[in-house]
Amino acid sequence: MEHHFYPTNEEKTISELGEKRLLDVLSNMLLIRNFEVRAESAYQMGHIGGFFHAYIGQEAVQLGAVEAIGEKNWWITTYRCHALALLLGATPSEIMAELYGRATGNAMGRGGSMHLYTDRLLGGFGIVGGQVPIATGAAFQVKYKKIKDEISVCFLGDGAVPQGAVHEAWNLAALWDLRCLFVIENNQWGMGTHVERAVSVKRLAEDKAPGYGMKGYTLDGMDFLHCYQAFKELGAQMLKDNRPILVEVLTERFRGHSISDPGLYRTKDELKLLQERDPIEIYKKKLENQGILTEEKYKEMNQAARKIAQEAMKFAEESPWPSADTLEKDVFAP
């Protein structure tokens, strides 16, 4: 069965957002992209160690969600968490310093690339599907404390869909009427395993949601304006109905699973074809067609984003290492 994209109206979204916000979104997209491209080069130069999973290609998804739903909710994601941390207020410098393992890092150099936090980001999680019960718990506390205007938003990959705890969490969220928006970012691959070899149905939300008494929708993850409008309406629907919702966002990761993955499971030509649908290029063209962006302005914005990423690298390089006597700090609750 085919996917049905959630219906959105681009003209309406454009006029609702207005010129300034539309350009701010592009700045954010460029910041996320430049941040990761610079961080990749720092990794290649040996400044960063450990795991590193780039979000390159998927930027429109979390950008659309945060822009539409608003920071003041509960957010949680996988190890692919640089973008969400940036969107929820962590500074480029503190994230870069975390990747470098420095004391000035977002988690004081103890977490690295996979474990970033803000007041509203409950973390990047290394265990596939591990964040889904926690997101459900965040939605439970919202209900328990009778908080009227907050929801919990949980990102997971297609590779988490066959994971057992995910289904227990979906069941409880539906059973207890929790306001949890489960967003499956289907980038087709769980490391080197294609989604069609891992999941029993083709439409991850439309087919799975009815089994939990949830609504299920599909979004085009390469199109920011579409994601923004759909997330805005789904967030509002959730506040009104007090029910969880399952969303599948079709997207692509343009890099390997992690920085050490040569990606031998797809050809260079296949990847090139996917990259023609770069979410930044798609959004850029839309702004050009609206007459609010020129090539010159775009280059200027890209340059500004690159400068921020380079300054973050300088900050990280000049930051101290964590001191050994803090090793036991923050390990146990007092």
Ligand SMILES: Cc1ncc(C[n+]2csc(CCOP(=O)(O)OP(=O)(O)O)c2C)c(N)n1
């Ligand atoms: C419970 C568990 N099983 C296996 C792994 C190893 N592992 C790490 S990432 C990954 C693939 C997950 O793919 P997906 O959920 O689609 O997310 P993506 O990397 O595409 O963003 C696997 C199997 C793990 N970290 N946790």
